[in-house]
Amino acid sequence: MEELILELKKEIIEVLNLEEITPEDIDTDAPLFGEGLGLDSIDALELMMLMQKNYGIKVDNSEKGKEIFKSIRVMAEFISNNRTK
Amino acid sequence: MKLGIESYCRITNNSVIVNDNSIEIPREQSWLTDIYHAAKISYPKFFKMDNLAKCGFLGSELVLQSIDIDKTTPKENIAVVCCNRSSSLDDDTAYQKTIQNNDDYFPSPAVFVYTLANIVTGEISIRNKTMGESAFYVMEQFNPQKFCSFAESAFLDSTIDACICGWVEFFDGNCDVLFTYITRNPKNNKELNIENLHTLYNL
Numbered sequence: 001m002e003e004l005i006l007e008l009k010k011e012i013i014e015v016l017n018l019e020e021i022t023p024e025d026i027d028t029d030a031p032l033f034g035e036g037l038g039l040d041s042i043d044a045l046e047l048m049m050l051m052q053k054n055y056g057i058k059v060d061n062s063e064k065g066k067e068i069f070k071s072i073r074v075m076a077e078f079i080s081n082n083r084t085k
Numbered sequence: 086m087k088l089g090i091e092s093y094c095r096i097t098n099n100s101v102i103v104n105d106n107s108i109e110i111p112r113e114q115s116w117l118t119d120i121y122h123a124a125k126i127s128y129p130k131f132f133k134m135d136n137l138a139k140c141g142f143l144g145s146e147l148v149l150q151s152i153d154i155d156k157t158t159p160k161e162n163i164a165v166v167c168c169n170r171s172s173s174l175d176d177d178t179a180y181q182k183t184i185q186n187n188d189d190y191f192p193s194p195a196v197f198v199y200t201l202a203n204i205v206t207g208e209i210s211i212r213n214k215t216m217g218e219s220a221f222y223v224m225e226q227f228n229p230q231k232f233c234s235f236a237e238s239a240f241l242d243s244t245i246d247a248c249i250c251g252w253v254e255f256f257d258g259n260c261d262v263l264f265t266y267i268t269r270n271p272k273n274n275k276e277l278n279i280e281n282l283h284t285l286y287n288l
Binding site: 015016017018019020042043045046049052053 | 191192198
């Protein structure tokens with residue numbers, strides 16, 4: 001799981017252009033939206049594309065998205081249980 | 086209509102000039118990111134912008150660094166007018182690549198949001214909290230006469246006291262930017278006219 005968490009942090013930094021942030025800066029349990037990384041709605045759509053492209057998981061429900069994107073740890077657990085890639 | 090250029094900034098692929106001063110840019114990352122760091126700007130959203138918006142953002146930032154618009158002009162009285170040749174074609178091309186192949190069809194929302202040239206004026210308005218009119222024109226090449234006309238048209242609204250007005254072109258790795266801060270009562274003697282714009286563009 002720790003390996004997947006690190007991989008996910010690196011992917012999020014790259015795909016969301018979080019230029020001045022390193023994986024170590026991201027709190028695994030902190031909220032991704034609102035506080036924490038302070039991501040916005042476009043970032044949420046970009047995360048949905050990341051899930052589909054890299055892990056074969058289609059997130060097509062915004063309520064489900066809210067749950068999955070709660071934190072890096074929640075995301076990683078969901079990916080671990082549902083990935084097809 | 087007599088207007089003046091209170092501040093200007095010229096950015097090309099290898100130089101940055103602000104109000105007659107050449108700015109040294111240490112080369113470390115991409116050219117636009119290097120300018121961002123050299124200008125000591127702190128605005129994380131910069132990194133999410135496409136290259137056209139980055140050019141517009143940097144041009145406006147450098148022009149405004151020498152002017153304290155918070156103190157000089159009410160935000161609702163500042164217009165933003167931009168123009169260029171390639172519109173958002175650079176980002177349009179990037180977006181097309183994300184949807185080109187049926188087997189690798191992953192349209193990027195972050196790229197898509199910049200597939201409109203006037204997003205540049207929006208980014209500048211958001212950053213500076215300006216609330217005057219904004220417009221984006223597309224023309225074949227930099228044309229000082231039209232540039233003057235675009236700026237003057239913003240001042241037809243009697244409530245407008247100042248205009249952030251720029252030529253902001255980016256396509257295929259090439260940037261060509263001239264930003265100006267135009268006012269009704271400039272503090273210097275640089276009049277907004279074809280000759281002065283021609284001189285600034287050819288610096």
